[in-house]
Amino acid sequence: MHSPNEEWGIEVPVAGQRDPEQVKGVLEAWIGEQIPGATGVEIDNLVVPQSSGFSNETFLFDAAWTEGGERVDAELVLRSQPATHHLFPEIDLVTQQYLSMKLLGEHSNVPVANVRWAERDESVLGGPFFVMDRLHGVVPADAPPYTQEGFVVEMTPEQRARWARNGVEAMTRVAKVDWRAAGFEHLNLLHHGALGPEQRRNYFHNYLQWAWGDREHPVIHAAWEWLDTHWPADGDLVELCWGDARPGNQMYGGADHTEVIAVFDWEMVSLGNSESDLGWWLFLQEYSLEAGGAQMLPGMLDRAATVALWEELMGRPAANVEFYEILAGFQFSLVMIRLAAMFAAEAGDPSVGAMAIYNPVVGITADKLGIPRPVPPGS
Helix, strand or coil: CCCCHHHHCCCCECCCCCCHHHHHHHHHHHHHHHCCCCEEEEEEEEECCCECCCCCEEEEEEEEEEECCEEEEEEEEEEECCCCCCCCCCCCHHHHHHHHHHHHHHHCCCCCCCEEEEECCHHHHCCCEEEEECCCCECCCCCCCCCCCCHHHHCCHHHHHHHHHHHHHHHHHHHCCCHHHHCCHHHCCHHHCCCCHHHHHHHHHHHHHHHCCCCCCCCHHHHHHHHHHHCCCCCCCCEEECCCCCHHHEEEECCCCCEEEEECCCCCCEEECCHHHHHHHHHHHHHHHHHCCCCCCCCCCCHHHHHHHHHHHHCCCCCCHHHHHHHHHHHHHHHHHHHHHHHHHHHCCHHHHHHHCCCHHHHHHHHHHCCCCCCCCCC
């Protein structure tokens, strides 16, 4: 999930910051239990997060063990579900992320890291977690935005055009997965109603109530009223949706860093019309440019070109893309509400909670609804 804390200059510490030596000992014992017959498990170069991720904590480490008489070395990544500061009302890291990546790796051409083991027992590390192989490539940054600094800026326009096309193409690979054959039935959230528009509408209404309730907000309730009125009858299009679809959740490799070698961050994975991924992609690009004060670079795809490419790759029109852009703004605004509450609690300063209303995400959403942007008092 995008990390706007740097924009606000706020660091969110992990409650009870972790002792690296303790984590090392726990993981050495745990990995030994995951590999039958493994001995001499050793962990080195452990990087333990001392400030929280917004959806997960990420640990990097090297591991070695003896298996079948041979020494095995592995570069690994561990993702852990935080015990507090949840951004979403329904979280199951093992099912949403580990299982999704496992199934995609086994049944699709979506590039994902190889996942190794998962643990639901919270007594091991304080929350569910899973371990995957570490990949080596480059990832477009959020802060400063990749349009201002980094490998995307250093590309030629021709390279950047390939990079942009390949990113959208990788996104559409997710939508083309035969999710039933691949075993994604667990994403059918029947407690929210029938699969399709009813289920999605009920999920997001529940999200609104969980994150904000009926308190006054100048944009979020107007957005929900608009969405509820204009929800498309697109139940014939039930596809696998990545959720957090954006270049910053793709890793690039190849000689010129234009090839997508991994798609990650599956905490928002769902079933529905995959135009929702297109809408999120477009909204996040607009947000990234505005929040960072950046401009489109030569070779990048603007909104019209991105929609046209998506339509070409999917073989159908993006009939409801405007709806899904507003849905993206609504959902991202709910994320900002949760972040505002988190920051206010950690900073011990209730005034930080004003971020729930006064932020670029809410502003862009207001623009798309044709209503005034909220203006902080005294501005």
